[in-house]
Each structure stands twice: as structure tokens, then as C-alpha cells.
Amino acid sequence: MDDGGLGWWGVPLAVLAGAIRVSTPFLFVSLGECLTEKSGRINLGLEGTLVMGAMSGYAVAYGTGNPWAGVLVAGLAGTVFGVLHAAICSLERVNDIAVGIALMLLGTGLAFFLGKPFIQPQAPQLPSLALGWWSDVPQVQSALRINALFLAGLLLAPLLVWALRCTRWGMVVRIVGESAEAARAMGYPVNAVRMAATATGGFLAGVGGSFLSLYYPGSWNEGLSSGQGITAVALVIFARWDPMLCFYAALLFGGAGALGPALQSVGVTQGYYLLNAAPYILTLAIMIATSSSRHRLAGAPAELSVTR
Amino acid sequence: MPLDRVLPTLAALAVSMVLFGLFVLAVGVDPLETYALMYTGAFGSWFSWQNTLTRAAPLILTALCTALPARLGLVVIGGEGALVLGGLAAVATALALDGLPPPVVYGAMGLAGMAAGGALIGFAGALRHGRGVNETIASLLLTYIAIAVMKQLVEGPMKDPASLNKPSTAPVPDAYLVGTLPGMDVHWGLALGVLFALAAWVLMTRTTFGFAARMVGGNPRAARMAGLPVGTLLVVTCALGGAAAGLAGVMEVAAVHGRANASMVAGYGFTGILVAFLARQNPLAVIPVAILFGGIGASGGLLQRRLDLPDAAVLVLQGIIFVTLLAGEGLQGRLPSLRRAPPAARPQEA
Numbered sequence: 001m002d003d004g005g006l007g008w009w010g011v012p013l014a015v016l017a018g019a020i021r022v023s024t025p026f027l028f029v030s031l032g033e034c035l036t037e038k039s040g041r042i043n044l045g046l047e048g049t050l051v052m053g054a055m056s057g058y059a060v061a062y063g064t065g066n067p068w069a070g071v072l073v074a075g076l077a078g079t080v081f082g083v084l085h086a087a088i089c090s091l092e093r094v095n096d097i098a099v100g101i102a103l104m105l106l107g108t109g110l111a112f113f114l115g116k117p118f119i120q121p122q123a124p125q126l127p128s129l130a131l132g133w134w135s136d137v138p139q140v141q142s143a144l145r146i147n148a149l150f151l152a153g154l155l156l157a158p159l160l161v162w163a164l165r166c167t168r169w170g171m172v173v174r175i176v177g178e179s180a181e182a183a184r185a186m187g188y189p190v191n192a193v194r195m196a197a198t199a200t201g202g203f204l205a206g207v208g209g210s211f212l213s214l215y216y217p218g219s220w221n222e223g224l225s226s227g228q229g230i231t232a233v234a235l236v237i238f239a240r241w242d243p244m245l246c247f248y249a250a251l252l253f254g255g256a257g258a259l260g261p262a263l264q265s266v267g268v269t270q271g272y273y274l275l276n277a278a279p280y281i282l283t284l285a286i287m288i289a290t291s292s293s294r295h296r297l298a299g300a301p302a303e304l305s306v307t308r
Numbered sequence: 309m310p311l312d313r314v315l316p317t318l319a320a321l322a323v324s325m326v327l328f329g330l331f332v333l334a335v336g337v338d339p340l341e342t343y344a345l346m347y348t349g350a351f352g353s354w355f356s357w358q359n360t361l362t363r364a365a366p367l368i369l370t371a372l373c374t375a376l377p378a379r380l381g382l383v384v385i386g387g388e389g390a391l392v393l394g395g396l397a398a399v400a401t402a403l404a405l406d407g408l409p410p411p412v413v414y415g416a417m418g419l420a421g422m423a424a425g426g427a428l429i430g431f432a433g434a435l436r437h438g439r440g441v442n443e444t445i446a447s448l449l450l451t452y453i454a455i456a457v458m459k460q461l462v463e464g465p466m467k468d469p470a471s472l473n474k475p476s477t478a479p480v481p482d483a484y485l486v487g488t489l490p491g492m493d494v495h496w497g498l499a500l501g502v503l504f505a506l507a508a509w510v511l512m513t514r515t516t517f518g519f520a521a522r523m524v525g526g527n528p529r530a531a532r533m534a535g536l537p538v539g540t541l542l543v544v545t546c547a548l549g550g551a552a553a554g555l556a557g558v559m560e561v562a563a564v565h566g567r568a569n570a571s572m573v574a575g576y577g578f579t580g581i582l583v584a585f586l587a588r589q590n591p592l593a594v595i596p597v598a599i600l601f602g603g604i605g606a607s608g609g610l611l612q613r614r615l616d617l618p619d620a621a622v623l624v625l626q627g628i629i630f631v632t633l634l635a636g637e638g639l640q641g642r643l644p645s646l647r648r649a650p651p652a653a654r655p656q657e658a
Contacts, residue, residue, distance in 0.1 A: 030614075044444075045366070093638060094637060094638040095634075098383065098585065101385060101630070102582075102627065102633075103613060104629045105582065106628060106630065108627075109623025109625075109626065110624055110627070113620040113621055113623070113624050153362060231649060233445075237445065268383065272463070273459040273460040274456055275456075284446060284449045285463075287449075288435060288441055291435075291438065291439045292440050293440035306445060
């Protein structure tokens with residue numbers, strides 16, 4: 001197939017472009033989930049939050065004509081889901097994983113239900129920066145058309161590393177995640193800290209969802225998310241609860257996701273779906289390789305139920 | 309089930325109905341009419357009963373995929389993946405054994421499907437025991453991988469060239485399609501599901517295996533100290549759960565779709581998780597709960613036609629029920645402190 005004379009060189013370029021374009025939702029969801037998990041809880045419901053964010057962001061951008069209003073509302077919708085998760089989990093004897101599954105179901109259902117009228121109309125899209133102006137190859141230009149949200153994520157990752165490591169606020173989150181008992185003994189409100197961490201995580205996941213509907217693929221429909229929310233939760237484990245590693249892992253997963261379509265465009269159609277599943281296989285492999293039945297995963301917050 | 313376990317579940321259902329009623333009211337639909345139509349669509353006539361039971365059959369089996377490992381304290385959510393692999397294995401077996409007498413092929417299809425589903429969830433159990441990998445995340449990842457494998461196979465090596473618009477495997481030969489139960493338009497999967505649930509209940513409550521499994525669920529360290537083969541129990545129970553979901557896939561292929569394709573990914577595996585939780589992981593209670601959710605699913609079409617509600621209304625209701633159930637479980641822990649004097653200086657959170 002002719003793709004502008006680039007031939008096989010189009011593959012690495014498309015993977016690079018995909019890594020930047022496809023990784024943004026992974027990046028936002030995983031940074032949010034990283035923060036939530038640092039406080040000692042896992043929110044599996046981010047898949048539902050992501051879809052809800054995609055729908056509400058699209059609906060508001062369509063209604064107001066301003067895509068950034070959509071991003072904000074998507075984040076707020078995500079916050080509501082985060083608060084709901086944290087509120088139910090703060091009750092006794094409730095399993096945070098089960099609540100996550102329930103919210104995944106509820107979020108997806110609500111988004112499909114309320115999003116029905118928005119499948120057809122076209123909402124305004126988020127702007128992007130054309131960093132490929134120096135090249136006259138259209139593929140290079142489109143690969144380097146970088147969305148503002150990606151840049152925001154790029155800044156957010158080191159910011160989160162710094163906040164967790166160097167601020168008092170980050171220290172409290174880590175204490176709560178390592179030992180709720182110790183945090184209580186020191187007088188920190190465990191549930192309130194986890195509520196804040198989960199709500200912030202939900203906000204970021206909602207923003208990640210708005211990227212799906214407002215930039216790439218850039219419209220709202222029910223097949224928009226193919227499990228990116230779940231992948232991002234797994235990605236945090238893959239990245240060992242380090243926001244910077246989350247950033248690199250998101251790029252890796254984005255690139256892996258783009259490899260299938262890229263190879264397809266040069267005529268290699270074998271293994272398309274398996275390549276799409278590469279992030280899941282990678283995550284499972286890394287979990288198998290690094291887990292042990294005798295000690296917990298390195299870097300895992302001690303309060304986290306999934307690593308026990 | 310004892311009454312004190314049924315009542316909270318019924319209360320959660322009642323609260324969910326109120327919440328869902330308020331939700332449809334907010335979008336301008338009469339809740340009473342909605343519930344009346346749901347009843348009609350689910351249990352109002354013999355026709356709707358048959359539709360309901362046809363949907364309940366795979367739900368019983370996928371719910372067991374979560375309910376059986378739950379006895380050992382595991383949260384397995386890989387039913388959808390086991391179902392898909394079971395369906396694929398059934399088609400492959402039927403095509404490979406084409407020409408043999410139907411009873412032989414039925415048996416082989418069932419065994420192959422159960423082995424495929426059992427292997428998937430058994431693998432998650434083995435990872436849990438051998439490597440300490442979290443079984444919830446592992447079973448979910450395995451589900452996505454299984455779905456990708458299915459899509460790859462029906463687009464590639466197993467694709468029927470005649471299936472253009474919707475890539476599928478070659479159809480199961482007519483002789484090996486599974487028919488309906490006598491006197492009703494519901495396939496044999498329902499009977500198999502009920503039998504599987506009964507067998508699971510007997511296994512878990514009336515045998516030493518079940519006793520040992522529940523002991524592991526109660527206190528894994530104590531079970532290990534008592535010399536129980538914890539690893540074997542874990543893997544075998546997970547594999548049994550996976551086999552149930554795999555059998556659901558066999559029946560979906562052999563009795564409903566006639567071939568394996570993306571239609572198998574219909575969400576039965578995920579609804580099965582909710583069924584298992586609502587049944588409090590009790591294999592017997594799974595049967596009525598699965599029928600209830602089969603009914604909710606069956607009424608979706610009617611709600612869409614008559615009230616113009618999107619088909620996702622069913623998903624919203626399921627989500628509300630799930631969330632309410634879990635929140636109710638948490639609130640229940642606070643009830644004793646309402647009845648008795650609150651214990652002094654109790655920590656806020658366990």
C-alpha cells in the first residue's frame with residue numbers, strides 16, 4: 001500500500017506518532033491511579049470514569065462550543081465517581097476491588113445511556129501544536145502534531161513525583177498508603193486523605209477520557225474505550241508506582257497499540273489483534289516476573305490490597 | 309440461605325429500584341410504567357419467560373466462575389474470557405470431529421470448552437498461589453488477552469471465508485447443534501447450568517474438599533498449618549469456576565450463535581460477577597439471581613421500543629444494584645452499633 005513514499009520507514013514513525021497520541025489517556029488515568037494507589041486503595045472503576053469523562057466532555061464541548069469546558073466537566077464527572085468510590089470504601093468490610101468493578105459497570109452504563117444523543121453531532125476539538133513545521137513530509141507533520149493535554153501530562157508526571165516525594169502533603173499520602181494504623185496514630189485522617197487521593201485520581205481519569213472524545217479518535221461512540229482504563233490501572237503496577245515510570249510506560253503502551261495499525265498500513269496484517277493486546281500481555285508478564293508469594297511487590301504501598 | 313442474608317440483599321434491590329426509578333424520572337420517563345414494562349418483558353408471558361431463561365443459562369455458569377473461587381477468598385473476574393475460550397474450543401472440536409456420532413461430539417465439545425475455560429482461570433489461580441500475582445487483575449488481563457486471541461483466530465486461521473461482514477469461524481455442523489429442552493424454547497444450557505450449580509453447592513457444602521476450601525478462605529495460614537494442600541485447592545477451585553464459564557461459551561456457540569465470533573463477547577461474564585456478588589457467592593442462590601438478571605436483560609428490548617430508553621438502561625440498573633449492594637454491606641457493619649451501646653473508643657476504620 002502506498003503511504004506517501006515512506007514505505008517501511010512509516011512504521012517507526014507511526015509508532016512514534018501513536019506513542020504520543022494514544023498514550024495520553026493512559027498517562028492521565030495512570031497518574032491518577034498512581035496517586036490513588038499511593039494512598040492505599042485501588043480504584044478499578046477508572047474504566048467507567050474514563051468513558052464517563054469522554055461522554056460528558058464531548059457533550060459539554062458540543063453544548064458550549066468550548067472544548068476546554070468539556071475537559072473541565074469531564075474531570076469533574078471523574079471527581080464525582082472518585083468521591084463515590086472513596087465514600088463506599090470508607091465503610092467497613094467493603095472490598096475496594098468489588099466497588100471498582102461496580103463503578104466500572106455503572107460508569108459505562110451511565111455514559112452509554114446519557115451519551116446516546118451525542119453520537120451523531122460533531123463537537124469542537126482540542127487544539128494541538130504543530131511541532132513538525134520543519135518537515136515537508138505529511139507523516140512527520142502529523143506525527144509531531146502534539147496535543148496540549150499530552151504536554152500537560154508531560155508536566156504533571158514530574159510534578160507528581162516531586163509532590164509525593166518533597167511535600168508534606170505527599171508525605172501524608174504515602175504514610176496513609178504504607179500504614180493506616182501509623183497514620184491514625186499520628187493523627188492524620190486516613191479516610192479523608194484517601195478520599196482526596198481518589199477524587200483527584202478520578203479527576204485525572206475523567207480528563208484522560210475527554211482526550212479520547214475531543215482529540216483522538218475525536219468523537220463520542222460506545223466503542224470509544226477498548227479497555228484503556230483497565231490497562232492504565234495495570235500500567236501503574238507495571239510502572240511500580242512511580243509517576244515518571246508511568247509516563248514512560250504510557251508511551252510504551254501507546255506505541256505498542258499503534259504498532260498493529262502501522263504494520264497493517266505496510267501490508268503486514270498478521271497478528272493485528274494480538275499486537276493490540278500487547279499491553280495486557282506485557283503487564284501480565286511483568287506481574288508474573290516480579291511478584292513473589294513470599295514478599296510483596298517492590299515499591300508497592302503496603303496498604304494496597306492487590307499486592308497482598 | 310438464612311433469612312439474615314436474604315433480607316439485606318432484598319433491601320439493596322429495593323433501594324436500587326427506587327434509585328433507578330428516580331433516574332428514569334429525571335430523564336422524563338414514568339418509573340412505574342418502566343417497571344411494569346420490565347415485568348412484562350421479563351416474566352409477563354411464556355414467551356418472555358423463555359427469553360429470560362435463555363439469558364439466565366450463561367449467567368448461572370459465569371456467576372459460578374466468580375462464586376466458586378470466592379469460597380477461598382479470591383475475587384476472580386475472568387468469566388468473560390473463559391466463556392470466549394470455551395466457545396472457541398467447542399467450535400474447533402466440532403469441526404475437527406465432524407463425521408463422528410453426535411453424542412461423542414457433544415461430550416468432546418463440552419469437555420474441550422470446560423478444559424479451555426478451566427485452564428484460563430486455573431492459570432490465574434496458579435499464578436496466585438505460585439507467584440503471589442493478584443488474581444483479580446490477572447483474570448481481567450487474561451480476559452482481554454483471550455478476547456484478542458479469539459478475534460485473531462476468527463480473522464485469521466479459523467476464519468470462514470463466507471463470513472464477510474462479521475468475521476466468524478465456520479459454522480458448527482448442523483448435526484452437532486444443541487437443541488431446546490422438551491416443551492420450551494430454551495436450550496439445554498439452562499439444565500446444564502442448574503446441574504453445575506447444584507454440583508458446586510454439594511461440592512462446597514457437603515464434601516471434605518468444600519470444607520477444606522472454605523477453611524482456606526477463612527484463614528489461609530491456619531489451613532496451611534493444618535496440612536491442607538492450599539495450592540491444589542486454589543488451582544482446582546479456580547479451574548472448576550473457569551470450566552463453568554467455559555461451558556457457558558460452549559452452549560452460546562452450540563445452541564445460540566452456531567459459530568464463534570465477536571457476538572460471544574456479550575457481557576455475560578461481567579454480569580455474572582454481579583450475579584455472584586448478589587447471590588453472596590452461594591452456588592444455589594446463583595440460580596434465582598441469574599434468572600432475575602436474565603429477566604432484566606430480556607426486558608431491555610421492550611424498554612427501548614416502548615419508552616425509547618437506550619439499551620444501556622439495563623447497564624445503569626445493574627450498576628446501581630451493584631453499588632447499592634456493596635454500600636449496603638458496608639452500612640450493615642454499622643447496624644449493631646445502632647442497636648447496642650457503641651463500644652468505647654472504637655477506631656473509625658478497620
